Amino acid sequence: xxxxxxxxxxxxxxxxxxxxxxxxxxxxxxxxxxxxxxxxxxxxxxxxxxxxxxxxxxxxxxxxxxxxxxxxxxxxxxxxxxxxxxxxxxxxxxxxxxxxxxxxxxxxxxxxxxxxxxxxxxxxxxxxxxxxxxxxxxxxxxxxxxxxxxxxxxxxxxxxxxxxxxxxxxxxxxxxxxxxxxxxxxxxxxxxxxxxxxxxxxxxxxxxxxxxxxxxxxxxxxxxxxxxxxxxxxxxxxxxxxxxxxxxxxxxxxxxxxxxxxxxxxxxxxxxxxxxxxxxxxxxxxxxxxxxxxxxxxxxxxxxxxxxxxxxxxxxxxxxxxxxxxxxxxxxxxxxxxxxxxxxxxxxxxxxxxxxxxxxxxxxxxxxxxxxxxxxx
Amino acid sequence: xxxxxxxxxxxxxxxxxxxxxxxxxxxxxxxxxxxxxxxxxxxxxxxxxxxxxxxxxxxxxxxxxxxxxxxxxxxxxxxxxxxxxxxxxxxxxxxxxxxxxxxxxxxxxxxxxxxxxxxxxxxxxxxxxxxxxxxxxxxxxxxxxxxxxxxxxxxxxxxxxxxxxxxxxxxxxxxxxxxxxxxxxxxxxxxxxxxxxxxxxxxxxxxxxxxxxxxxxxxxxxxxxxxxxxxxxxxxxxxxxxxxxxxxxxxxxxxxxxxxxxxxxxxxxxxxxxxxxxxxxxxxxxxxxxxxxxxxxxxx
Numbered sequence: 001x002x003x004x005x006x007x008x009x010x011x012x013x014x015x016x017x018x019x020x021x022x023x024x025x026x027x028x029x030x031x032x033x034x035x036x037x038x039x040x041x042x043x044x045x046x047x048x049x050x051x052x053x054x055x056x057x058x059x060x061x062x063x064x065x066x067x068x069x070x071x072x073x074x075x076x077x078x079x080x081x082x083x084x085x086x087x088x089x090x091x092x093x094x095x096x097x098x099x100x101x102x103x104x105x106x107x108x109x110x111x112x113x114x115x116x117x118x119x120x121x122x123x124x125x126x127x128x129x130x131x132x133x134x135x136x137x138x139x140x141x142x143x144x145x146x147x148x149x150x151x152x153x154x155x156x157x158x159x160x161x162x163x164x165x166x167x168x169x170x171x172x173x174x175x176x177x178x179x180x181x182x183x184x185x186x187x188x189x190x191x192x193x194x195x196x197x198x199x200x201x202x203x204x205x206x207x208x209x210x211x212x213x214x215x216x217x218x219x220x221x222x223x224x225x226x227x228x229x230x231x232x233x234x235x236x237x238x239x240x241x242x243x244x245x246x247x248x249x250x251x252x253x254x255x256x257x258x259x260x261x262x263x264x265x266x267x268x269x270x271x272x273x274x275x276x277x278x279x280x281x282x283x284x285x286x287x288x289x290x291x292x293x294x295x296x297x298x299x300x301x302x303x304x305x306x307x308x309x310x311x312x313x314x315x316x317x318x319x320x321x322x323x324x325x326x327x328x329x330x331x332x333x334x335x336x337x338x339x340x341x342x343x344x345x346x347x348x349x350x351x352x353x354x355x356x357x358x359x360x361x362x363x364x365x366x367x368x369x370x371x372x373x374x375x376x377x
Numbered sequence: 378x379x380x381x382x383x384x385x386x387x388x389x390x391x392x393x394x395x396x397x398x399x400x401x402x403x404x405x406x407x408x409x410x411x412x413x414x415x416x417x418x419x420x421x422x423x424x425x426x427x428x429x430x431x432x433x434x435x436x437x438x439x440x441x442x443x444x445x446x447x448x449x450x451x452x453x454x455x456x457x458x459x460x461x462x463x464x465x466x467x468x469x470x471x472x473x474x475x476x477x478x479x480x481x482x483x484x485x486x487x488x489x490x491x492x493x494x495x496x497x498x499x500x501x502x503x504x505x506x507x508x509x510x511x512x513x514x515x516x517x518x519x520x521x522x523x524x525x526x527x528x529x530x531x532x533x534x535x536x537x538x539x540x541x542x543x544x545x546x547x548x549x550x551x552x553x554x555x556x557x558x559x560x561x562x563x564x565x566x567x568x569x570x571x572x573x574x575x576x577x578x579x580x581x582x583x584x585x586x587x588x589x590x591x592x593x594x595x596x597x598x599x600x601x602x603x604x605x606x607x608x609x610x611x612x613x614x615x616x617x618x619x620x621x622x623x624x625x626x627x628x629x630x631x632x633x634x635x636x637x638x639x640x641x642x643x644x645x646x647x648x649x650x651x652x653x654x655x656x657x658x659x660x661x662x663x664x665x666x667x668x669x670x671x672x673x674x675x676x677x
Contacts, residue, residue: 178647206647210606212394213596215387215526216641222520223380236502236598243597248520268504268598 032075033068033323035060035316036095038105038115039130040083049107051305052129052312053078056104058296059316069324081106085114092118100124101329102319104312109133109180116142123331125338127319129311134184137355144331146338146356148315148347149308150281150363152181152257156188156232158279158363159255163228164198166365167253173203173226175217175241177233185232185257193230202226209237218244221252228253235265239273246272253277261366261373273368282347282362283375284310290346314345314361318352383521384642385635390526392634393533397588398611399618399626400540401460401581407557407621408577410476411468414483416585417608418490419460421601423452423586424593425494428505431594435506445508445594452586459490460582461575469571487605494601501600508594525595532591536584537627543580544623553577557621610653617657619670628668632656 037056039049053076060074068074079095081088088111095103096118103119103126106112112131119126120142127146128136134153136145163169172193176186183206193201202224207217218241221229229245229252231238238260245252254276261280266273284290293313297305321343326333342351342360350360366373398420405413430451434444467486471479509525544550555563556573564570592607593599610633618629633653640652660668 205641205645208646208649210602211649212391212592212607212610213387214646215390216384216638217646219380219383219387220642220646236600239502239598240596247523247525250520264501268502270504 032073033070033329034075034077034098034100035319036098036100036103036105037076037078038081038088038091038095038103039107040111041078041080043082045083045108048083048130048307049080049105051307051309052104052107052315054297054301054305055129055293055309055312056316058293058300059313059320063320069320070327074320081111081115083108083111085110088112088115089118091115096122096124102127102323102334104129104315104319106131107308109136112136112145116145120144125319125322125331125334127315129315130308133180134188137357140355142356143335146315146318146352146358148311148318148345148350148358148361150361151357152185153188154357155257155279155363156185156192158365159185159230159257160189160192160196162277162279162365163230163255164193164196167228169227169253170199171202171224171226171228172199173205173221173224173229173252174201175203175221175229175231175233176206177209177237178206179209179233181259182231182233182257186230189230189232207233207237207241209233214240214244217241218248218250221245222248222250226252228255231256231260233257234259235262235268238276239265239269242269242276243272255279263373266368266371266373274370276368277376278366278368278373279363280366280373281311282364284347287346287348289344293346310346311361314347314350314358317345318343318350379521380642384638386522386526387642388635388638389631390522390529390634391638392614392631393530394588394592394607394630395611395614395633396533396627396630397536397584397591398607399615399630400536400623401585402612402615403618403620403623403626404577404581406615407623408553409468409472409479409560409574411479412483412612412620413468413578413581414480414608415463415467415486415490416581417604417606417611418487418494419456419463419582419604420585420589420607421494421599421604422459422490423456423582423589424505424599424603425498426452426455426586427590427593428503428599431506431508441506441508441510444506445590448508449587449590452590453583456582456586456589457579460578464575464578469574487608491601491605498601502598503600505593505597505599507597509591523595525591529591529595532587536587540580540584540623549573549576613653613657617660617667619667622667622669622671625667625669632668 037053039052040046041049056076060076063074077098077100079091081091088106092115106115107130109131112128125144129148132149132152134151174186174190176182190201190204193199207214238256242254256278258280261278322334322337325341326337338352342349348360350358353359365376367376401416427448431444431448463486467482468479471482509528512524515524552568552573555568556570560570614630614633615626618625636653636656637649640649
């Protein structure tokens with residue numbers, strides 16, 4: 001009995017100590033500008049989330065070395081959401097309770113959508129380097145959301161414009177993989193094609209990912225006499241479709257998205273990949289800021305940067321710039337600054353439109369030529 | 378009419394792919410009433426063995442038919458060894474256990490093998506060389522049916538005939554049928570039941586491995602997960618045809634392949650699986666034992 005109460009008082013003492021530390025923590029933190037970094041920092045999609053922490057660290061190190069923003073140091077608060085919507089709401093609540101001023105993240109569209117409501121209630125600006133789902137900006141439900149990556153909406157637009165204006169196709173088949181990403185893109189592409197009135201959508205179908213073969217769908221494409229296939233989805237299905245078409249001696253052009261603009265696609269489809277078009281983020285490797293950021297990453301972490309590194313780098317710069325221009329971390333002032341002020345980033349000179357999509361972040365069309373993706377000007 | 382023929386042949390190819398895998402399910406079920414969920418993984422391991430051997434032989438500079446044959450032989454041997462080992466490790470110790478135990482053991486084996494290949498190889502898709510050559514005389518018909526598809530159809534037919542012969546007309550086939558009918562009785566008349574069960578796993582694994590190599594070189598890519606989807610479909614086909622029956626597995630596979638192919642060709646590929654499984658449900662409602670299955674009274 002005696003022993004138990006002894007244990008209890010120790011526990012109380014420890015809690016008190018932590019409470020004191022926590023208080024001093026907030027005491028100092030009132031001085032700093034806190035940027036939450038949310039995304040997948042562990043789990044199977046960690047490779048999408050870790051680069052954004054590194055990007056933020058590099059930018060913040062530079063800013064703090066120059067004396068911070070508005071004379072205040074910048075502090076990063078990374079929080080893991082494992083790319084799961086159900087975890088992301090906790091992540092958001094945690095960050096809000098820690099008093100973050102702005103958030104860099106989240107990484108996956110689903111997790112971002114789940115978390116946004118919580119930030120919106122607390123009037124916190126969120127900027128994602130990678131969430132491409134069109135509804136995030138187009139639904140109008142999330143006025144606090146911004147992103148430094150082109151949405152799938154833009155990507156579908158570019159695909160369709162390319163097929164209609166550059167290639168002058170009249171009959172187009174739209175195929176998707178029934179997934180959120182692929183089907184979303186395909187639906188947009190179909191809508192754009194129908195609205196343009198310049199071409200006919202001769203076939204609109206979803207294929208089952210992982211099915212043994214797609215011979216029936218391919219026969220159907222052949223019968224539809226489509227000149228081109230716009231495919232929404234990832235590279236395994238795209239390579240099966242293109243290989244099947246070429247083996248059936250079809251010359252139908254394949255136009256796809258950044259899920260296919262991946263070297264694995266060329267590695268798997270080999271000679272059949274030749275001539276395939278795919279859209280993807282504009283090549284910015286020549287930009288001096290890109291070169292500098294990549295160099296800094298190599299020096300600090302000893303490796304090449306990972307996925308969405310530049311987008312996250314640009315997002316951190318844009319947030320820092322907006323705080324500086326707004327003169328405070330006030331929500332309305334920040335929103336105004338983000339939409340009016342341009343900032344120089346590795347992705348080019350960017351600002352944000354009314355919906356929160358980045359202006360100046362572009363999508364290019366690439367084509368497989370001699371085993372590599374080449375950007376078409 | 379040509380379109381119909383294309384869809385028909387496409388469905389038939391898909392059906393024969395399912396058939397090569399479904400045979401293993403149905404044979405094992407027939408003999409020990411176990412649904413061997415690790416069977417899809419055996420198919421996947423066969424494909425990987427084929428890839429590794431083919432890569433080595435390509436470096437040695439052999440022609441593609443020789444590579445195809447040697448890769449298939451290697452895959453058959455390797456997969457058969459896996460089938461044999463799995464049975465000894467995961468199912469034999471549970472032979473007297475309730476029927477649920479070996480089933481769970483099979484699922485465990487399936488997950489284990491998938492992750493083993495994932496770790497030992499990679500999670501990415503790997504390119505598989507097209508080992509089946511494009512025959513020149515097939516060129517005018519290439520848009521209807523490819524050389525690879527013809528080779529798959531013929532191989533499946535040959536495997537079926539050999540298997541039927543093995544089961545109907547050889548001594549070991551007779552022992553297999555006896556074990557399937559009544560294991561204890563077979564034991565009493567001097568059949569080495571353990572040996573027969575091992576043999577069944579080996580044969581089932583070998584046909585799956587042939588399927589693995591042929592399909593991989595037809596599709597052109599593999600990863601650690603291909604066995605799962607193919608396995609589920611082949612299992613469906615085996616149930617459709619009547620699990621435990623060998624002609625049933627073949628017929629069920631073709632019916633499933635055609636259903637999927639025609640659903641895609643004349644309705645929409647969005648509904649491919651819907652049609653396939655609606656058919657399964659209907660058949661199981663009106664003929665619970667499957668198309669060619671025999672209804673057996675529950676043993677007490």
